Amino acid sequence: SLVQNVNAANTNVIFGDRTDVLWGREYIMDTIHGISFAISARSFYQVNxxxxxxxxxxxxxxxxxxxxETVIDAYCGIGSISLCLAKGAKQVYGVEIVPQAIEDARANAKLNKMDNVTFEVGKAEEVIPAWFKDGIVADVLVVDPPRKGCDEALLETILKMKPKRVVYVSCNPSTLARDMLVLTDGGYEAKVVQPVDMFPQTTHVECVTVLQRQI
Structure with a gap:
């Protein structure tokens, strides 16, 4: 597909509100772990x-x-991790700030006939505290934040919610280390840090970490 995004604003925001499909379909398709994903131009998706x-x-x-388990997936994008988790969980809640990504996530859940997943548009540091206030408590909480890492308010909510495990998927080891320090000071212990080379022959690496609640 050939898609044009129009952004007339003079800011550091990459995408504008208008997206025109010049050729092909509005979505491209991919499959991960047997789950089909429809991916639109403005949605985040791993490139490898x-x-x-x-x-x-x-x-x-x-x-x-x-x-x-009840699982919360922060920064869920088009639901790629959420739907993989849903195959093995009782209920999954996903949150993402990009409305188009949540549209894709809901469409992908329907496409794969998964009804144990709920998606909501908003900032993870605002939506997850609201869920917690409404009585939604995660047994496992998964975060896959941008390079700036997790918001301080989200980390505070994790420490209040006390999920058994936090699975942290990071594209920036420095902010991962910063956030891990907050969580370990709050009663978690990092059990595994597994690098995954998503960008061969570059300095960048993804890391998957699991932190187990100790107290």
């Missing part, structure tokens, strides 16, 4: 499909799901 399989398999392994 072979290593994405490895990355998500590691996140699922570290989540240790038995089918009875």
């Amino acid at each position: 499909p072979e290593q994405t399989e490895v990355l998500y398999a590691e996140a699922l392994r570290l989540a240790e799901l038995t089918g009875e």
